[in-house]
Every structure is written in structure tokens, then in C-alpha cells.
Amino acid sequence: MGLDDDAxxxxxxxxxxxIEISTTKPTNTQRDLSLAYSPGVAAPCSDIHxxxxxxxxxxxxxxxxxxxxxxxxxxxxxxxxxxxxxxxMEGKGVLFKRFADIDVFDIELDFDDPADVVTAxxxxxPTFGGINLEDIKAPDCFEIEERLREEMSIPVFHDDQHGTAxxxxxxxxxxxxxxxxxxxxxxxxxxxxxASAIATAEFLVSLGVPRHGITMCDxxxxxxxxxxxxxxxARFASDRxxxxxxxxxxxADAFIGLSVGGIVSPEMVRSMADDPIIFAMANPEPExxxxxxxxxxxxxxxxxxxxxxxxxxxxxxxxxPFLFRGAxxxxxxxxxxxxxxxAARALADLARQDVPDAVVKAYGDQPLQYGPEYILPKPVDxxxxxxxxxxVAEAAMDSGAARRSLDLxxxxxxxxxxxxxxxxxxxxxLNKAKTDPKRVVLAEGDDxxxxxxxxxxxxxxIALPVLIGDRDGIRRTRDDLGLDFDPEVVDPEADELDxxxxxxxxxxxxxxxxxxxxxELVRDGNYLGSVMVEVxxxxxxxxxxxxxxxxxxxxxxxxxGTAEDADYAAGVYMLTFRNQVIFVADATxxxxxxxxxxxxxxxxxxxxxxxxxxxxxxxxxSYSNFGSVDNAGTRKPRQAAEMLRKDVTVDFxxxxxxxxxxxxxxDILEGTYDFAELEDPANVLIFPNLEAGNIGYKLLQRLGGxxxxxxxxxxxxxxxxxxxxxxEVKDIVNLAGVAVVxxxxxxx
Numbered sequence: 001m002g003l004d005d006d007a008x009x010x011x012x013x014x015x016x017x018x019i020e021i022s023t024t025k026p027t028n029t030q031r032d033l034s035l036a037y038s039p040g041v042a043a044p045c046s047d048i049h050x051x052x053x054x055x056x057x058x059x060x061x062x063x064x065x066x067x068x069x070x071x072x073x074x075x076x077x078x079x080x081x082x083x084x085x086x087x088x089m090e091g092k093g094v095l096f097k098r099f100a101d102i103d104v105f106d107i108e109l110d111f112d113d114p115a116d117v118v119t120a121x122x123x124x125x126p127t128f129g130g131i132n133l134e135d136i137k138a139p140d141c142f143e144i145e146e147r148l149r150e151e152m153s154i155p156v157f158h159d160d161q162h163g164t165a166x167x168x169x170x171x172x173x174x175x176x177x178x179x180x181x182x183x184x185x186x187x188x189x190x191x192x193x194x195a196s197a198i199a200t201a202e203f204l205v206s207l208g209v210p211r212h213g214i215t216m217c218d219x220x221x222x223x224x225x226x227x228x229x230x231x232x233x234a235r236f237a238s239d240r241x242x243x244x245x246x247x248x249x250x251x252a253d254a255f256i257g258l259s260v261g262g263i264v265s266p267e268m269v270r271s272m273a274d275d276p277i278i279f280a281m282a283n284p285e286p287e288x289x290x291x292x293x294x295x296x297x298x299x300x301x302x303x304x305x306x307x308x309x310x311x312x313x314x315x316x317x318x319x320x321p322f323l324f325r326g327a328x329x330x331x332x333x334x335x336x337x338x339x340x341x342x343a344a345r346a347l348a349d350l351a352r353q354d355v356p357d358a359v360v361k362a363y364g365d366q367p368l369q370y371g372p373e374y375i376l377p378k379p380v381d382x383x384x385x386x387x388x389x390x391x392v393a394e395a396a397m398d399s400g401a402a403r404r405s406l407d408l409x410x411x412x413x414x415x416x417x418x419x420x421x422x423x424x425x426x427x428x429x430l431n432k433a434k435t436d437p438k439r440v441v442l443a444e445g446d447d448x449x450x451x452x453x454x455x456x457x458x459x460x461x462i463a464l465p466v467l468i469g470d471r472d473g474i475r476r477t478r479d480d481l482g483l484d485f486d487p488e489v490v491d492p493e494a495d496e497l498d499x500x501x502x503x504x505x506x507x508x509x510x511x512x513x514x515x516x517x518x519x520e521l522v523r524d525g526n527y528l529g530s531v532m533v534e535v536x537x538x539x540x541x542x543x544x545x546x547x548x549x550x551x552x553x554x555x556x557x558x559x560x561g562t563a564e565d566a567d568y569a570a571g572v573y574m575l576t577f578r579n580q581v582i583f584v585a586d587a588t589x590x591x592x593x594x595x596x597x598x599x600x601x602x603x604x605x606x607x608x609x610x611x612x613x614x615x616x617x618x619x620x621x622s623y624s625n626f627g628s629v630d631n632a633g634t635r636k637p638r639q640a641a642e643m644l645r646k647d648v649t650v651d652f653x654x655x656x657x658x659x660x661x662x663x664x665x666x667d668i669l670e671g672t673y674d675f676a677e678l679e680d681p682a683n684v685l686i687f688p689n690l691e692a693g694n695i696g697y698k699l700l701q702r703l704g705g706x707x708x709x710x711x712x713x714x715x716x717x718x719x720x721x722x723x724x725x726x727x728e729v730k731d732i733v734n735l736a737g738v739a740v741v742x743x744x745x746x747x748x
Contacts, residue, residue: 011087017087017090018087018090018091018093018094019090019093019094019097019104019106023036024060044058044059053403055126056129056331060103061126061127061128061129062129062328062329062331063101063102063103063129063328064102064103064104064105064127064128064129065096065102065103065104065105065128065129065130065131065132065324065328066104066105066106066107066121066124066127066128066130066131066132067089067092067093067096067104067105067106067107067132067134068107068109068117068121068131068132068133068134069082069085069088069089069106069107069108069109069133069134069135069136070082070085070108070109070110070111070112070117070136071083071084071085071108071135072112072135072136072137072140073135073136073137073138073141073160073195074088074135075088075135075160075283076283076284079137081110082108082109082110082111083108083110085108085135086106086108088134088135089106089107089108089134089135090106092104092106092132092134092159093105093106095317095320095321096132096320096321096324099317099321099322099379099384099385100321100322100324100325100385100389100418101325101418101419102321102324102325102328104132105127105128107121107124109121114140114143114144114147117136117140117144118143118144118147118148118151121133121144121148121152122148122151122152125152125153125154128154129154129155129328129331130154130155130156130157130324130327130328130332130335131148131152131154131155131156131157132157132158132159132320132324133145133148133156133157133158133159133160134158134159134160135160136158136160137195138194138195138198138232139195139230139232141158141160141161141195142161142195142198142232144158145157145158145161149334153333154332154333154334155324155327155328155332155333155334155335156334156335157320157323157324157335158195158199159316159319159320160195160196161195161196161198161199162199162203162335162340163316163319163320163323164196164199164200164258164281164314164316165196165199165200165202165203165204165340166203166319166323166340166343166344166347167314167315167316167318167319167344167347167376168200168203168204168256168279168281168304168314169200169203169204169206169207169341169344170318170343170344170345170347170348170351170376171279171304171312171314171348171375171376172186172204172207172209172254172256172277172279173207173344173345173348174348174351174352174370174375174376175254175277175302175304175375176253176254176277178300178302178370178371178372178375179253179275179276179277179300179302180275181253181275183204183207183208183209184208184209184210185213185253186209186210186213186253186254187213187215187251187252187253187254187273188204188209188213188214188215188252188253188254188255188256189215189217189245189248189249189252189254189255189256190214190215190216190217190236190255190256190257190258191217191245191248191255191256191257191258191259191263191264191287192216192217192218192257192258192259193216193217193218193223193229193232193233193236194258196258197216197256197258197259198232198233198235198236200256200258201214201216201235201236202235203337203340203341203344206337206340206341207341207344211236212238214236215236215238215240215248215252216233216236216237216238217244217245217248217259218233219259221242221243221244221245221247221248222238222240222241222242222243222244222245222247222248223236223237223238224237224238224239224240224241224242225237225238225239226242227242245263245264245268246265246267246268246271249264249268249269249271249272250268250271250272251271251272251273252272252273252276253272253273253276253277254276254277254278254279255269255272255276255277255278255279255280255287256279256281257278257279257280257281257282257286257287257288258281258282259282259287260282260287261282261284261285261286261287262285262287262288263287263288264278264280264287264288264293265288266288266292266293266295266296267296268288269288269293269296269297269301270296270297274299275299275300275301275302276297276301276302277301277302278293278301278302278303278304279303279304279305279314280293280303280304280305281304281305281306281314282306283306283307284307286305286306286307290303290305290307290310290311300372301372302372302375304375304376311373311374312373312374312375312376313376314376315376315379317379318347318376318377318379318384318388319343319347319388321385322343322384322385322388322389322392323335323339323340323343323388323389323392325385325388325389325392325415326339326343326388326389326390326391326392326393326395326396327339327392327393327396327401329389329393329406329411329414330393330396330397330401330402330403330404330405330406331402331403331404332396332401332402332403333401333403334401335401336395336396336399336401338395338396338398338399338401339392339395339396339399339401341395342391342392342394342395343388343391343392345391346387346388346390346391346392347376347377347384347387347388349387350377350381350383350384350387350388351370351374351375351376351377352370353370353383354452354455354456354481354483354729355368355369355374355378355381356381356382356383356728356729356730357449357728357729357730358380358382358728358730359378359380359381362378362380363378369481369482370482382419385415385418385419386412386415386416389411389415390408390411390412390415393406393408393411394408413427420576420578420707421576421577421578421579421580421581421707422574422576422707422708422709424576425574425576425581425612425614425709426709426734426737428612428613429611429612429734429737429738429741430460430462430734430737432611432737432740432741432744433462433463433736433737433740433741433744434460434461434462435744436740436744437461437462437463437464437740438463438464438539438540438739438740438743438744439463439464439466439537439538439539439540440457440463440464440465440466440538440539440540440541440542440736440739440740441465441466441467441468441490441529441532441533441538441540441541441542442454442465442466442467442468442529442541442542442543442732443468443525443526443528443529443530443541443542443543444468444469444525444543444544444545444546444547445466445467445468445469445474445489445490445525446467446469446470446473446474446477447469447545447546448477448481449545449727449728449729449732450467450545450732451467451474451477451478451481451483451487452481452483452729453465453729453732453733453736454467454485454487455478455481455483455485455487456729456733457732457733457736458485458487459485460733462733462736462737462740463540463736463737463739463740464488465487465488465736466487466488466489466490466532466538467487467488467489467490468489468490468491468492468525468528468529469489469491469492469525470491470493471489471491471494474487474489475489490528490532492522492523492524492525492528493523497519497522497523497528498519499535500522500528500531500532500535501515501518501519501521501522502518503531503534503535504518504521504522504527504531504559505518507531507534507558507559508558508559511558524555525543526543526547526552526554526555526556527555527559529541529543529555529556530555530556530558530559530560530720531559533556533560533718533719533720534559534560534718539718539719539739539740539743540718540719540720540721540736540739540740540742540743541556541718541719541720541721541739542720542721542722542723542732542735542736542739543555543556543720543721543722543723544721544722544723544724544725544727545723545725545726545727545732546725547725548725549588549722549724549725552722552723553569553589553713553722556716556720556722557569557716560716560717560718560720561716561717562715562716562717563715563716563717564717566600566604566715566716566717567596567597567600568589568590568593568597568600568601568715569589569713569714569715569716570585570586570588570589570590570600570601570604570605570713570714570715571585571586571587571588571589571710571711571712571713571714571722572584572585572586572587572604572605572608572710572711572712572713572714573585573587573697573708573709573710573711573712574612574708574709574710574712575697575700575701575704575706575707575708576706576707576709577704577705577706580683581612581614581683582664582682582683582684582685582700582706583605583608583609583614583616583683583684583685584685584687584693584696584697584700585601585602585604585605585684585685585686585687585693585714586601586686586687586690586693587687587690587693587694587696587697587710587711588690588694588711588722589690589713590689590690591689591690591691592689592690593688593689593690594636595635595636595637595639595640595643596640596643598620598636598637598640598686598688599639599640599641599643599644599647600715601686601714601715602618602620602640602641602644602654602684602686603644603647603649603650604714604715605618605684605686605714606618606650606652606684607714608712608714609683609684611738611741611742611745614683615652616652616683616684617652617653617678617680617681617682617683617684618641618644618652618653618654618655618656618682618684618685618686619654619655619656619658619662619663619664619678619682619684619685619686620637620638620640620641620654620655620656620657620658620686620688621637621656621657621658621659621660621663621685621686621687621688621692621696622634622637622638622656622657622658622659622688623659624657624658624659625657625658625659625662625673626638626657626658626673626676627657633688634657636688637656637657637686637688638656638657640656640686641654641655641656641657645677653677653678653679654677655676655677655678655682656686658673658676660685660696663678663681663682663685664681664682664685665681666680666681669681709731709734710735711724712735712738718743718746719738719739719740719742719743719746720739721735721738721739723735
């Protein structure tokens, strides 16, 4: 089947369409229903009647956007009518939800008269926190938006106009920077004079491009002051001779196409100023092919299109979800020019930052680094929300459009929580780390990921990173990546390491290591890092990115060893679900632990949970429930639970042996086993052996949809964490934060 047939099948699969309504409160009991509807609902209704603003507290209004269209200008399809536009509007709702956790009702209005659209939309103000106008033809869209903005006290935003303008403006900010040009000096030729083109031209003026520097062309050529055009085109009528698009492009610094495909030739590109900027936005065929534009001349040509198969896609999804997110969260009365400029500037700044590994992987592992082929962030980059929404919220507060104020630092944390519990949990740890950063040695400091992680760790103030590796090579990689920092480096081949070799010899001389072997071993990053931590020249260590887990763990176990109150180390994963956090052990170290080991693993895992502000409730897992099966295998976790309950240093509830569903399902735990020590479901799960632990956490991660953080090593005498091969930069940064908090608590 072709793409069209695939799309038809995608939409008609049961249930038809792409959206549904789901409840956010319990509706399982009669009491739940009486609270949700009659008679309980009367109380909030009465409160809202007395104070209309309470609708934001009692209802979904504050997170609900109306996507409104009459289907008169659907992208690529034209005037297809309200009913036929519904799949597009549902899709818009999907994007709002996917990228910014905003709920949407799509409303298709069967009206041709702009006055009717205005009347119907205005009447829905009590329902929505904001209005997104979509696919309405020009010039009707101008009239509709202007009237609604005047008559409604919630944000009204026509994305076809302003969403396009914001992303083009953001891209132009960076393109001009890369080309060494100033916005206030730019000469811009704009092909197209519809809604998006007019809005883009106005927005470029807001960014600093002079109005007289913009030459706008429609299908008959340059719009000049001599021509009779509508009031919207007249804003950009040029006091210059009449001519066609080729005349307008001659000598221009930038071309922005919002018109039709194939109308720009390589010769026209060659007529432009040095290092020209080409944004050919017509879809599916751009005004000029990406490669034709790049190859038209020998200097740098920065090209953007609306297509995802070329670099520099100008995509509205980078803007509207996050613009509305910030506007809704401050209960803005409008989306004004200051908020739009803030969004564009925030996007431009983000493109200049290091790109997360997950984003690079999503785009085929192609290098993504600020430059001519990367001037805008990618839509799947989760950082877009954390950069754009706070910038918009701040601009709304500063400009007087906000009805409530937010603490921006707290707001960023709230936004992170929207994207998953793991971000919320890690923010707790990273904030703790920033209060007292520690020295963290990165044993595999030559690796590009380690260098990028070191930059982020230092930039965010999480820790003081120390890289082990070739000093010159690390600096070259840093410069190639465009990272502006000067990391501390210990070079095993160039630096004096005699003191570390002597210490390693003292520690291992009765373990078969000679002095000569100690001098050789200390050149190994894992041994060197371990000794640095052991002697106190570093507070914590990360390794394992380039080694198998056992070989990476061996040096720190030999040099640092386990803590005074520990005989065993263990690997713990924190698994985060939408509203739940579970710690799983042991998943990486002990193959077949005995009862003593299991008890110790349980104690250390509970202590780890508290570093994340989670009060532990530990369950020792088995295929037996409290003696229902009695053999050596089931007695081991049962004995471990008994030992931990008798441990006077343990002040959290512990029970077992029990099956996994007994441990985590409240009805089973309370209904069948009301004698259990756990009053609530367990959040610390101790598996009977490594095989079970590893299988269990991976099933929960892959099938249960959990995010996994770890493995975090517990039981060591000093903070050491062993990464998994292939971990991403964010994993390194997260574990560095965990290591710093561990070091802080040991110093307390």
C-alpha cells in the first residue's frame, strides 16, 4: 500500500480517529460518581458562579485549547470545508498533547462568513483557556483573529500566521549569526503575500529587521507603492521600481518563500549577496530544491525548507505547543508580540546548545551541531518545552498579559514532571547536588559522550568534573564540539602518577600486584580514577561507558571496596511510571545472593530511595506468598526479610517472601494478606537473584513503559557508579548527580 492507503487505514482503525476523552479522577465507586457529578458537583459550580476565575481551579479550562477551523484553507488541499478538515484538526490536538501535555477539543465550524466564525468562537470562551485558529483563508483569518483578540480575554492565536513566523524568525536569527550578518542590516525578499507571509514580515520587523529592508512579492511581482493592493499587503509596499521575483532577489541577503514550488532558479540564488540565506517553505516542492540551492554558488548558502528530509526543517510544532503552554500556565489574556519574540529567541538559543543523544538517534545518528545545517532545534528535543514555555511565561508576566505569577525555577520543574516521573525524581537529586558540588572523576574522559557530559555537569553546577584521558585529544574534541569550557584533565601518559602508583601498590601488594604492575595499572583510567577517589583527590567516580560491566566494576571493588557496614555491592534501578516510583535490586552484580546478601541489598536500596525523597517500603520477592511454598529458594528471601526487620538501623517497613503482584497491588496486599507489614504497596523490590532482577526490570521498562535510571551502585565505601555501555549523555549527568548527593551525605 502507498502512503495514502496507509493513512486511511491508520485513521479508520478501531476506534476511528486519533483522540479520545479520558478521566483524571477516580470513578470506581458510587461516592466517586457522586463527587464527579450530582450532587457533589453543585459545590464547585456555586463557587465558580461567585468567582469566575475559580474555573481554572475546579475544571480543565486552564489546560484546554480549542482548535477552531472552517476548513477554508487546509494546507495542500485548499477550501475543503469544515467536515473534511476534521482529521487535520484532530492531528493538531495530537501535537498539542504529545509535545506540551495540552488537552484539545477540535471544533469545525460550517461557516463561510467571518462574522459567524467570530460569534461562534467568542461564545465558547467559558470552555477554553486558549483558542488556536487553524486553516482559515486570507484575508478572512486577519479579520477573525483581530476581532477575537479584541473581544476575548483568553489567548487567540492563528498558527498559520504566527506559528510559521516565529519559527522562520528564530531560524533567521541563527542563520544571520552564522553568516556574520546583523538583523538590522538585512535585505530580505519574501515570496508570497498570504496570511503566513504577512505575519512573517511583521514578525521580522519585531525581531529587528527594518521594514524598508523587506521586499514582498506576490504572483504578479514586487508589491510597490504604485500598486492597488489590500491593506495587509500595503504594509509592505516598496518604494522601488516594479519587477519580478528575480529582480527582488538580486543583492538580497535572505530569501523567504511562502508561495509555490519551483519558482526560484540557481541563477537567482547566484544573484544574491554573499553567504545568502534561503528559506524555501513551499510544500511538498520547495521554491528551489535544497541541493540546487546549496550547489548554486561556492560560498556558504544556508538553506531551510518545510520538509523533514532536508536539514533545517521549519516546523510549526516547535512553536505553538510551547507558546500555549507558557500562556496557559500564567493564565494569559493574550499572546502578544513580546511572548512571540521570547519564543523565537529561546528556540534560537537552544539550537546553539549541545544536542542530546536521544535526539541524534532519532535523526539517524547524523551529527547535529550548531552551524549552516543545524539552525533550529528538532521537534523531538524534549528541552524545547523547558526553554520556550518559561521564556513565554516570563514575557507574559513582564508585559502585563499574565493573570498570575510563577517562580520560573519551580515552573521548569513542574514542566519536567509533565514529561515523566523520572525527570521529576532526578530534579530532586540534581537540585541537591547543586547545593554543594563535589569533584567527580570520569574515568573514560577521552570519550565524546563523557566530554559532553562533563560540559553539562559543569554548566549546570552539578559537580566539578575531572576527565581522565589524553589532554590534547580531549581539548580537540571539546573544540570540535564547540563546547565553551576548560575541564580539569588528568593525563595518564603525561602526568606524574608515582603517588597514585605507590598507593595502589600498598593496597594490592598482598593481592598479587608488584610495584611494577602497580605503575602499569595506574595508567588505566579505571584504576587511576579509583585510586584518586580512595585517597580523596576526587569525591566520586563514573566509569563503564566503554567496558563490560564486570570489567569496569572490578578496579573500584579492588581499590575502594565496600563500606564498613557492607560486605556486598549491588546494582539498583529506579523505575518511574506515570504516578509511581519503584526501586529494583539487584540487577547487575550478585548472581545468586544468600539471605545475608539479600538483607544487606534491601537495606542499602532503602537508603538509596531516601536520597530521592521516597520513603521506602521493601518487599522480598519470590514465587511464594508468606510460606505457601517451603523450600531452600523461598526460605532465602523469607529469612532476609526477617533479618532486616530485626536490624535496629532499619526504620522502614519490610516484608516477604511474596509474589510480585502481592507486593504492588493494594487489593491483594490488604484483602488477602492483611497481616503483612506493608500497609501500602512496596516501592523497593528485592529480587531473589541477578537473573530474576535483570529480567524483571527490563520487562517493567519495555512492556510496562517505565523509564529506568541507573544502575546505581550501592554498598561501596565511596561513591562509584558503573554506567552501561551505550548509555546517553543524560544518563551520565544523572548518575553524576546521584554520586554527588551520595558524597554530600557521607560528608554530613
